Amino acid sequence: MPALQDLSDPNRDALEWFALLRRPDCDTYLHQAFAAWCTDPVNAQAYASLEARLHRLQAVPVQARPRPQVSTVRKSRLGACLGVLFVLGLAALAYLYWPWAERLASQLHTEAGERRMVRLSEGSTLHLDSASAMNLDLRGRVRHLQLVQGQVLLEVNLDGRELDVEVGEARIQVFGTRVLVARHADYDEVQVLNGKAVVQQDGEQRLVSTGERLSFDAQGLHRAERIDVRTADTWRQGHLIAKDLALGQVLERLASYRGQRLWLLDEQTAHRRVSGDFDLDRPADTLQRLAADQRLTFHDVLGRWLLVR
Structure with missing residues (x-):
């Protein structure tokens, strides 16, 4: 039989010795055995080469992974201006179309x-003017009406129940048969053509009788004034009959x-006083004649504004 060849590998043995010498249970006997193994020059060279390779690996610096640079996004002035213009545009549209x-x-x-x-089902009649809006509730012991916009003439059926009209923060108790309630840009008003009405707002109360007009706004209730009952509701026939009326009210x-x-x-x-019979059914022509008489200039802005100067 051929002699058995030495199958040991010094490099592999060096790696095993390297691992054994770093175990927690490595004792004196294991170190003595390692010293005996190193007496062979080949083994000693293999172990020295292993240590040299491991030393070189530890000496190579590990390059840190580059951190992603956080780019600072600077808002451009143009973008900020466009954003402001967009918001202002939305606000303008909301202001213009909110009444509608x-x-x-x-x-x-x-x-x-x-x-x-x-x-109405309970017998009363409502005459709504141009661009007017109302809500109503007639089911309870008290009939509730709410004038949201515009103007309304109430011809009330007295059926024994109370009739209240809500106008902004004010409440009008109607005790008559013909009452005119209107909302304007800066104030509201009630005109009693027949009967009586009581206006309440912020704890203040005022009685309005036939032939009287009472205006009120955020500052409170104003003093009652006399009106001409015969011309108060001529708008139902398309005429605004003004007698020493503020020009601003006519233009409005x-x-x-x-x-x-x-x-x-x-x-x-706005505070000029005018008198006359103004045609409501032909407002464009009426405005042109009024502009000539009062030396005014009108400008139509987007079809929603009437600019007067």
Whole structure:
């Protein structure tokens, strides 16, 4: 038989010795055996080569993975300006179209230039002016009406129940048969054509009798004034009969019949007193004649504003 060849591998044995010498249970006997193994020059060279390789691996610095650079996003002035313009545009659209949306959300409403008569189930009649809106609840012991926009003439059926009209923060108790309630840009008002009415707001109360008009706003209730009952509801026939009326009120009514809101550049113009018979069914022509008489200039802004200067 051929002699058995030595199958040991010094490099493999060096790796095993390296692992054994680093075990926690390595004792004196294991170190003596390792020393005996190293007496062979080949084994000693293999172990020295292993240590040299491991030393070189530890000496190579581990390059840290580059951190991603966080880029600072700077908002450009153009983007900021566009954002502001977008917000302002939305606010302008909401301001322009909010009255129209509010009317559509109401139970009863009329469009610009439209007048409408509504007979209620309990016998009363409502005459709605142009661009007006109302909500109502007639089911309880007290009949509740809410004037949201515009103007309404109430012809009340006295059936023994109380009738209340809500106008902004004010409450009007109607004890008559013909009462006119209107909302304007800066104030609200009630005109009693027949009977009586009591206006309450912020703890203040005022009685209004036949032939009287009471206006009220955020500052409170104003003093009652006398009116001409014969001309108070001529708007139902398409006429605004003014007797020493503020020009701003006339322009506001004519603009509302065109579906526009009034914008007066001169406050003194609003307080001019005018008289006359103004045609509400032809507001554009009436405005042109009024502009010539009062030396005014009108500008149509986006079809929603009537700018007067």
